Amino acid sequence: MEGLVSSVKSQLSESRVRRSAPRASTGLHILECSDQGRWNNFVRTSPDSTVCHLHAWKKVIEQAYGHRTFYLTATDESGIQGVLPLVLTRSPLFGTHLTSMPYLDYGGILADHDTAKRALLERAREIAVAEKATLNLRYREEPGLGLPTSPGRVTMLLELGSSEAELWARLPSERRNRIRKGRTNGLVASFHGQEGLRAFFHVFARNMRDLGSPVHALEFFQSILEHMNEQATILLVRDGQRTIGAAMCLFYRETMSIPWVSSLRSHFHRCPNQILYWEAMRYGVANGYRLLDFGRSARGDGTFEAKRQWGSHPHELHWTYQSLESGKPAQPSHNRATVMRLWRRLPVPLATVMGPWIRKGLPS
Numbered sequence: 603m604e605g606l607v608s609s610v611k612s613q614l615s616e617s618r619v620r621r622s623a624p625r626a627s628t629g630l631h632i633l634e635c636s637d638q639g640r641w642n643n644f645v646r647t648s649p650d651s652t653v654c655h656l657h658a659w660k661k662v663i664e665q666a667y668g669h670r671t672f673y674l675t676a677t678d679e680s681g682i683q684g685v686l687p688l689v690l691t692r693s694p695l696f697g698t699h700l701t702s703m704p705y706l707d708y709g710g711i712l713a714d715h716d717t718a719k720r721a722l723l724e725r726a727r728e729i730a731v732a733e734k735a736t737l738n739l740r741y742r743e744e745p746g747l748g749l750p751t752s753p754g755r756v757t758m759l760l761e762l763g764s765s766e767a768e769l770w771a772r773l774p775s776e777r778r779n780r781i782r783k784g785r786t787n788g789l790v791a792s793f794h795g796q797e798g799l800r801a802f803f804h805v806f807a808r809n810m811r812d813l814g815s816p817v818h819a820l821e822f823f824q825s826i827l828e829h830m831n832e833q834a835t836i837l838l839v840r841d842g843q844r845t846i847g848a849a850m851c852l853f854y855r856e857t858m859s860i861p862w863v864s865s866l867r868s869h870f871h872r873c874p875n876q877i878l879y880w881e882a883m884r885y886g887v888a889n890g891y892r893l894l895d896f897g898r899s900a901r902g903d904g905t906f907e908a909k910r911q912w913g914s915h916p917h918e919l920h921w922t923y924q925s926l927e928s929g930k931p932a933q934p935s936h937n938r939a940t941v942m943r944l945w946r947r948l949p950v951p952l953a954t955v956m957g958p959w960i961r962k963g964l965p966s
Contacts, residue, residue, distance in 0.1 A: 630683065630717060632725040635675045644675075644682040645712065652742060653854035654709035655687060658829040663689055663704070665829075666822040667962040672700075674725055676718035684713030686722040690733055693963025698735040700726065704965035705818070706861065707757055707898050707919060710741040723747060730926045738965065741920040749922035756916035758896035758909035762858075762886045769887055777912060781880045784873035789846075791839045791881035796827050798836040802848040809864035811953040814942035819958035823850060823862075837882055839865070839874045847874030851882060858886040859895035879912060 635641050638657040645651045660671050669689050676684035687709055692698045703709030713719035723739075730737040739749070742757075763769045770778065794801075803820050810817040826834050833854060839847030849863035860882060865874040886894055896914055899906035906916070945953060 629678045630721055631677050632721055633675050633677055635673050635682075635685070640682060641673065641675070641685060644685055648712045648714075650743060651712055651854075652708040653833060653852050653857075653859065654703045654706040654740075655685065655712060656830070656833070656854075657687075658831075659687065659703060659706075659709075661829045662822070662825040665825045666819055667958075669704075669962070672726075672729055674722055676713060676721050683715065684711060684718030684722050686711045686726060688726060688729065689965075690729075690735060691963050691965050693960075695960065696963050696965075698733060699738055699965045700730045700733060700735040701738040701965040702726075702740060705822075706740070708740050708742045710739040710745055710920075710922075711747075719745075719747070727924075727926060730924075735926070737922075737924045737926055739922045741922070742917075744920050745922070747922070749924055752921045752923045754900050755898050755919040755921060756901060756906070757898050757919055758906070758914040759917050760883070760894040760896065760912055760914035762883060762892055762894055764887070766884055766887050769883060772913060774911060774913060777876065777880075780873045780876040784877040787841070787872045789839055789841055789872060789874060789877045791837060791847075791877055793885065794836045794838060796824070798838050798848075799824055799827065801838055801845040802836045802850065805845055805848040805866055806862060806864045807954045807957070808866065808950050810957065811945065811948060811950050812867055814946040816945060816957035816960040816964065817954060818862075818961050822958075826850065837878060837885075839878045839881075841869065841872060841874075846872065847878045849878055849882065851885075853891065856890075856892040857895050858882065858889075858891040858893070859897065861897045863897075875908075 635657075641657040645655045645657070648655075657673065660673055663669050664671060669691055672688040672690070674686045674688065675682050686702055688700055688702050689704050690698070690700050691704055702711070711719050711722050713722060726737055726739070729735075739745070763772070799820070803823060807817045827836070830852070833852060835851050835853075837849045837851055838845050846869040847865040849860050852859045852861065860879075863875075863878065865878065883894055894914070896909040896912070898919060899909060899916075901916065910916075948956070
């Protein structure tokens with residue numbers, strides 16, 4: 603894993619040298635960009651870009667939740683020099699946040715040079731002040747902006763390797779045994795588009811209630827499948843005709859990520875999670891992806907340990923947090939814990955109806 607990460611960082615460093623040649627700072631303008639093609643052309647050639655930077659998220663978030671978005675570009679006479687996707691969320695429970703990107707792990711400033719980076723940051727601060735919002739920028743790597751960072755979050759990365767046989771041999775024996783058990787129990791995994799959405803959501807909504815977390819709107823996932831095209835798919839695990847495990851997978855460059863995954867607790871003994879993750883890994887290897895991103899966790903918590911048991915390694919996330927409002931604090935620390943504690947007591951149908959109203963204002 604360390605060899606792969608070092609190799610990737612070396613490639614990114616070489617790419618930065620090519621892209622970071624000094625440019626004149628005169629004539630740099632910060633503009634809002636609605637041109638998906640121009641935006642994505644810049645993103646796809648940026649060494650630090652992630653799936654979270656793609657322009658499609660603007661449509662996803664506006665369509666699903668109606669949030670105001672600010673897709674900022676730093677532009678001069680030669681074209682786009684940097685981009686910053688921002689989303690404004692307001693909630694009576696969780697305050698007002700200007701985030702890049704809410705609901706996702708990454709999405710901070712991409713820029714060819716420091717001048718563009720600083721100009722985008724300054725404009726983001728201006729918007730945050732005007733909206734009385736807390737500014738949150740999320741990075742996979744240290745951004746070098748001198749901003750306060752909220753510590754403790756990591757994403758778990760697993761090197762997939764070049765063959766299924768090699769990957770299988772690297773798995774801990776306990777994981778292999780559970781995969782075998784799931785197969786013996788007759789569990790079958792399959793990949794789907796929109797036709798798998800409701801089966802996915804049925805499992806996901808119940809699991810989120812059990813975890814005490816308000817669920818995303820069905821329309822959020824529907825919009826992802828609609829606008830992300832080939833970069834999003836649904837993975838289902840079935841026991842006969844019943845779906846007992848489900849995930850939404852995202853794809854970008856060399857990475858396959860699984861930000862939303864759930865299984866029915868009543869079927870844990872049948873090992874649906876193990877079948878789900880193993881089939882995701884097999885798919886990744888077969889389609890040329892080098893890394894599986896399990897998504898974020900806090901060091902030492904249950905999800906951290908569960909992901910680590912697959913042989914994945916923690917990669918520190920850099921989430922900057924800057925409170926720019928002079929009045930009431932934007933995020934009272936007690937509110938979220940109170941909501942989570944009460945949420946587990948709700949009937950699933952009620953939690954599924956109420957969840958999106960709360961979840962839309964919770965940017966994490």
